Amino acid sequence: MRERPIRRGFVREAGLAIAPLLALLAVLPLLYNNQLLLLNAVVFLVLAQGLNLTYGFSGYLPFGYVGFFGAGAYGFALATLHAAAPPLAAVLAGGLAAGLAGLLLAPLLRLQGAYFGLASLAAAEALRHTIANPDLEALTGGPYGVRLDVPYAPRLTYGLALAILGLTMGVVAFLRHSRFGLRLRAARDNPISAATAGIDVVRGRLTVWLVSATAAGLIGAVFAWSAPTFFPDAVFDISFSIFAIVFTLFGGAGTLLGPVIGVAVLYGTYTAIGVSAPQYFQLVYGLLIMALVMFFPDGLAGIRMPWRRRDD
């Protein structure tokens, strides 16, 4: 099938949304000196956009999305520990490890809805417990985690994270403005009539699933590089999945800026309240999410402004 990207929309989103966002994130370290917080924000941006790929365009909501993040972190660690790979190559190994995990879990795509979500969660847990198996201590470090000897390079890791973010958002923009993306959305709406209309539903879903897994793996590897001593529980923490899901849904799945808004508002709130009034944190957070689900089920980006055209 010949691909006919609708280039104008893609270029517009890349130029008016992705480039300014990356530029802003690139200069933020000069204005704000909490490097760790900025890197974490970018990590969540990538995870939210990666989840946006699979949920926003194929309808699969993987509660076990963190499994790919952890696979990326451990892919990085194992490549560094056992293959003496230079860090940049190890980051690619992390992406590859997560992509392979995605391929291994591809049969889960036969499941739907909550069954898929739970099965992916179980798979992530299985991966965590495999890596944390004490019998594998020589290979993975087991439950005692890993301590990697990689150069401390905050600028480089932050820049890499931004590059991964740019790539992931580029894929989102491509899916929003290409025939391939339109076909994915058709398959999400109705897989039966999509197949009848000539759409290879399985291939489309698998492609976006693998890209989504690889994105999480790459950012997991960068995360491991920036914090090279970690335990399995830290990189397979279900909170990563939950945050990515909440940020994406809050902002609006299937949109380009929705997940960005979600991370900006919720991660910003999380950080602000977590510092100033931690006792009210859960309350405020819960109320925000409830209000959103009740009044704006399509996310903040789904709110129709009177001046916006409906086909935007």
Added chain:
Amino acid sequence: MTDAAPLLEASGVVKRFGGFTALDGVDLTVRRGEIVGLIGPNGSGKTTLINVISGLLPADAGTIRLAGVSLAGLAPHRRCAAGVNRTFQVPKPFASLSVRENLEVAALDGVDIDAVLASVELDAHARRRVGDLNSVSQKLLDLARALVTRPSLLLVDELACGLNPVELDRVAGRLRALAAEGIGLVVVEHLMSFIDSITDRVVVMNAGREIFGGRLRDAVRDAAVVEVFLGAPEPAAA
């Protein structure tokens, strides 16, 4: 010339759901440019046959050939590429897409989407979201989506149900025009006047078998067909 060879040749098609045999050795032949009516009571296997031919359900036995080529093992999207397409009894549009996008995702290169939309009188709604359309328009959209894939065989599952007389006439004219272009059609329908106005030949099914094949006017005189639709005659009173 291969035009004399049948477009669709289904023979001995069997489909079972557990212990229930929905299709019990069905044969169906359709030539290019022919409209075959498929009729029968509810549950007789008409939609199952369409699902099997379009690849949504695998057959348990039998062969299905399109222009002499077996469709065995082909997924629905491959059958679409081979030239088989269909509409659904309950329309299945892509609800979050606009009317025109519903066709864009399916259209082959070079198909004039706007012309197809105009041919089913949906051109005025091209930019609307499908969810805003009424069910008749959604049925016509189903038909249009099948047409933009340039099918050689079109399976039409209860398109006429719910249409008013004017719309029925238009749809009948449209289906006859498709047949005139050389497309073979199988039309499942309960509305006999509609079937009568467009078909050359009907196949009557009951309980997963063909019980009659021929012209509709002969079908209504066929004892087996009458019994299936109206029940067996009362034994004469003593």
